[in-house]
Amino acid sequence: MAFQDNDNPAERKPRGRPRAFHPKTEQNTIKSLDRAMVVLGTVASNDGVSLSALSQRLGESPATLYRVLTTLAQHQIVETNESTQTWHIGAGAFLIGSAFLRRTSLVETSRPILRELMETTGETANLGVEKDGHVLFLGQVETHAPIRAFFPPGTLSPLHASGIGKVLLAYFDTARLNRFASAGLERFTDQTLGSKQALEADLEQVRSRGYSVDDQERNIGMRCIAAPIRNALGEVIAGISVSGPTSRIDQTQIPALAEAVIAAASRVSHAMGAGLDRPYTD
Template sequence: MAKETPRKRGRPKSFSGKTAQITIQSLDRALEVLDRLTNSGGLTLTEISTELDQSPATIYRVLSTLEARGYVEMDPAAQAWHIGPTAFRLGSAFLRRSSVAERSRPVMHELMQATGETSNLGIERQGEVMFVSQVETNESIRAFFPPGTLSPMHASGIGKALLSRLGEEQLARYFRTCRQDRFTDKTITTPDGLRAELAQIRAQGYSFDDEERTGGMRCVAAPILNLYGEAVAGISVSGPTNRMGLDRIAEIGELVRVAASTISRGLGAPDAG
């Protein structure tokens, strides 16, 4: 039997733990430009250079390099720069690392049809919720979270669903490292208030965002578990308060809970009921 060739290391041994010393300034600047474009609807050269406190000439060289590779593109009419198709392909590769997005898609379609509202899939990313997939309702007024959109955990249905699965040590670390800003008069901003909310989520199996991030919008979510019983994502239904009245929350919550359990079973989660 042939001996298996060991895979090479991800980094040279001598560079382990020395990230701050080996970053490439020009590459870091280019990635910063991509970050700004990702979280905007398009920015002009002047806007980007102002936000990053860099000269327009420097930023233009970065943009030109990224444009040649298809990572960004410019709208000549608006003179605004946008994320390009190559960046989209990179994001798609990220989603392919896990079967969560693929397994969730048909369940999200069923959930949207059953509730009449937009269904979302999100994961935790550095203390925030990052939306990775969405199935939109046909209603003219609807929630919209493009893939890559970030939202604070404490004021998000998916975020609270994920937080509800954390142990006390992990939760304490979250409170130490992440801000709990107030967005509306309903936002829960204290550790005690959020702990009480998380206990209720664990008891009922779903979370409820009652206009805590955006006035006039509600969201119901549940955690998706993997083979080890860990929350790897969250699925939600979101929509305006006039369609998601308080009398519908329990019904929608049960549909969302069952949807999350269905996906969790597909991932091998134990006792995903």
């Protein structure tokens, strides 16, 4: 009788989890690591946060949070500003985040097209995807103009008050859009689409014309024009946009800018495997 040697490294199948893994049990989580990730996420969502503010927000003791922060600081994941006594994301976090960006060809493919879009329009060009009900900005090429929009990679913005966000929302299925709207549509300016009816009417326009317009819906004095990026299956996976001050982007300029943005989005879509020779109907 022949026996199979399961311990032979040459024949052992690589595994992504232990043999006795039970995904629904709490034994697979490390509470201290879970706490550290919550702390890291909170620090990341703020432009500097003090230990006392962090303690109040998370309901944890300052001593416990300080141990977490100093551990993360040893790995350069966070860093402290001694003069303001605030904690910030560190260079180590950037290096980890960069590994994610390197993993996706979307960022690499879009970069030269974003630069060309900026040069063609004279306005800042942006790339974003949906992440937990927000736009996650993955890339940006800034205009050379002194007044400009700024969304560094990693920035999160509400979907319903963003050019890219509305492009992504326009292709949500009905159930998903209803869930998003039922959570509440926060108003940021008088222009923000704060009701489900207003949002749905705007999204219908996005689908019919192929681009969205954020007309001072997040920040007064700023406009954004965005178009969808599709994959090989025709699914909308991201958005590309230009954004700038209303002093440079007035209503008469929107059609020309939209044409440039749509062309850039089509180029990225083509590079991602989408066909340019057939119209998409949703």
